[in-house]
Amino acid sequence: MAPVYQGAVLDSMFTARDPVYHKSLKSSVAQIFSMTNMKNFEVYADECTQIFMEAMLTLEGQPVDFSMWLQWYAFDVIGAITFQRRFGFTEQRRDVDDMIGKIDIGLQYVKIVGQLPFLIPLLQKGLMSRSFQRLNLLPDTFDRFMKVLITAFAYSLAGSDTTAISLRAMIYYIVKNQHVYDKIQREIDEADRNKQLSKFITYEECLKLPQATMKEAMRLHPGVGFPLERFTPPEGAEICGYRLPGQTNVSISAPVIHYITDIYGEDADSFRPERWLEASPEALKAMERYFLAVSNATQALIT
Incomplete structure (x- = not known):
């Protein structure tokens, strides 16, 4: 390109x-x-x-x-x-x-x-x-x-x-998903009311579910679906227990990573924005790390 x-x-x-x-x-x-x-x-x-x-x-x-x-x-x-x-x-x-x-x-x-x-x-x-x-x-x-x-x-x-x-x-x-639609509508209406009551309240503080919905939608359907390719260094590399020679084309795929149940739960194939709000700090950190819909992809590939 x-x-x-x-x-x-x-x-x-x-x-x-x-x-x-x-x-x-x-x-x-x-x-x-x-x-x-x-x-x-x-x-x-x-x-x-x-x-x-x-x-x-x-x-x-x-x-x-x-x-x-x-x-x-x-x-x-x-x-x-x-x-x-x-x-x-x-x-x-x-x-x-x-x-x-x-x-x-x-x-x-x-x-x-x-x-x-x-x-x-x-x-x-x-x-x-x-x-x-x-x-x-x-x-x-x-x-x-x-x-x-x-x-x-x-x-x-x-x-x-x-x-x-x-x-x-x-x-x-x-x-x-009508229940998500209804909950988002209620949260937006509530955020508008709170914003009118206090100028110190930001929409980011109020709109938790819409933000979680954005992440969940991009998790299930990331904007980039093709493999994210890299080449191993000249001296080669060991990846997942396999020794690969130098300049080997390796890649990961966001749609595959995003459906790993160990990271996103047993219902990883379901649309459930609440998972981003209910997760423990440790689980959320892992979910964010392997969320490849945005710039995290580069960091995940490097490490």
Whole structure:
């Protein structure tokens, strides 16, 4: 998924294999994605949410492809956060410039070359590098610009698509489980009443079940379902009692890890958000550690 420019691969945090280089990429943007800084971007999400809610009200009583609307919403939120400008999906109620359609085509390419990697040099040299070479006007400046562009593109693609998947999973499981739906509604109403009574109470303190529901939905249906691959070091490694030679491709799968009964209970195949609220501190720590729907995946792979 990394394009080639002037014979060099333009890696992002999603494609870089070298730990040192990956760390340098991550450190350059880590502050941007801190919780403190992300709260500053909340205004952009609020704008998109308001547009989305107004659209839903105007469409009340009509058949709606909710899965598509959630993807449009996710793209607009991520676009607003990344570029401080919405793509306009929810406002125009369509796939603007066929962006989602083109990403789907790109993923078809990834699906094929992921299984037939010997095609990558041929396809990248013939298709991708020619496009970049047309823009090679100021090499030094353009090199830096391209690295920023590739990083922004990676955030937009990975962030919006996985967000849409997670939103779909949450809505699906809430609608399919009436008792969860009712409990969440009551908790939201109560949080609104408490918020009106005291300005010192935050929604995070009140909305425990919705947060647990988010985790539970992503546990059962993580946004990234394919194996998370790594290579063993040159000297090899021992994994689960097996000695593997160097540069062996190993991987773990979030959908498999998330259904381990020793971690998530005998009912691990059931949607039960309360498990995140009822767990002991030790059990919750283990559940969080093996929860691979978000950034924990990298840490779990390393350790």
